[in-house]
Amino acid sequence: MTRVLSVASGKGGVGKTTLVSNLGAILTEAEKNVTLVDGNLTTPNLSMHLGIPLYPVTLHDVLKDDAMMPEAMYVHPSGIKVVPSGIGIDDMEGTDSRHLPLAIEELMGETEMVLLDTAAGLGQETVSTLEASDELLLVTHPNMPSLTDALKTKNLAEDFGVDVIGAVINSHTGSKQELNEREVSDMLDGLPVLGKVPYDEKVPEAVAMKKPVVHHDPHSPASKEFKRIASEVVAEELDLDHGSRGLLSRISSFFRS
Numbered sequence: 425m426t427r428v429l430s431v432a433s434g435k436g437g438v439g440k441t442t443l444v445s446n447l448g449a450i451l452t453e454a455e456k457n458v459t460l461v462d463g464n465l466t467t468p469n470l471s472m473h474l475g476i477p478l479y480p481v482t483l484h485d486v487l488k489d490d491a492m493m494p495e496a497m498y499v500h501p502s503g504i505k506v507v508p509s510g511i512g513i514d515d516m517e518g519t520d521s522r523h524l525p526l527a528i529e530e531l532m533g534e535t536e537m538v539l540l541d542t543a544a545g546l547g548q549e550t551v552s553t554l555e556a557s558d559e560l561l562l563v564t565h566p567n568m569p570s571l572t573d574a575l576k577t578k579n580l581a582e583d584f585g586v587d588v589i590g591a592v593i594n595s596h597t598g599s600k601q602e603l604n605e606r607e608v609s610d611m612l613d614g615l616p617v618l619g620k621v622p623y624d625e626k627v628p629e630a631v632a633m634k635k636p637v638v639h640h641d642p643h644s645p646a647s648k649e650f651k652r653i654a655s656e657v658v659a660e661e662l663d664l665d666h667g668s669r670g671l672l673s674r675i676s677s678f679f680r681s
């Protein structure tokens with residue numbers, strides 16, 4: 425059984441791609457068979473977060489019926505499996521996002537979990553990712569504008585029969601103006617808050633270095649919370665700390681050297 429879990433927020437820039445790349449890195453490290461798919465077709469940047477160069481075949485080619493899903497799947501040096509979207513301006517030409525559910529269906533039985541990054545907004549692109557998904561993880565900043573967009577996304581997802589499994593509060597600083605976990609959950613009709621990722625300078629640092637923060641600095645505050653959230657998502661304790669020779673630490677020392 426393949427779980428298709430999308431990560432959405434309504435609002436842009438709240439941490440969807442960061443969450444997808446880090447959950448992907450953690451679950452791969454925990455030996456889960458997970459595939460990341462960049463469902464943000466108009467402004468894709470998952471491959472930039474992962475530092476992967478240009479691909480000959482992308483999700484756009486699959487959506488144009490020019491390729492099959494396996495041809496658009498790549499394995500990142502860290503082992504993360506990813507289906508990138510084309511980053512060129514021409515890639516959108518002739519691309520119909522409504523083919524996304526069929527493309528995702530090609531992964532059924534091939535992977536334990538599909539983690540689907542999504543576009544901002546609630547347009548056709550987001551609707552297509554919801555139609556392709558069984559479950560949804562919401563990301564919000566702890567403020568009203570972001571939470572309002574998350575609520576709209578939740579309502580839309582439920583209209584499509586998607587199981588909204590929880591919310592992640594991202595970039596909290598502890599300022600008095602921020603909404604707390606209870607307020608976020610109440611506003612989202614009692615939805616569980618699966619994690620609260622602190623604002624952490626290591627995250628933009630990792631993005632600039634084109635790698636997930638859990639590879640860049642596995643012990644940073646954000647990395648620790650991403651690991652907790654990953655355990656919540658798969659509902660099990662993940663075996664990640666195999667001492668100093670764990671895969672994450674070996675990857676981070678590789679990038680440091």
Ligand SMILES: Nc1ncnc2c1ncn2[C@@H]1O[C@H](COP(=O)(O)OP(=O)(O)O)[C@@H](O)[C@H]1O
Nearest residue numbers: 436437438439440441442595622623624627628
């Ligand atoms: N917990 C965090 N702490 C600090 N910066 C963050 C955090 N999460 C995300 N960011 C920064 O916010 C920016 C937007 O994140 P991104 O994941 O691309 O958002 P989205 O995919 O929702 O548009 C990124 O450049 C990233 O560096």
Ligand SMILES: [Mg+2]
Nearest residue numbers: 440441464469
């Ligand atoms: Mg993004």
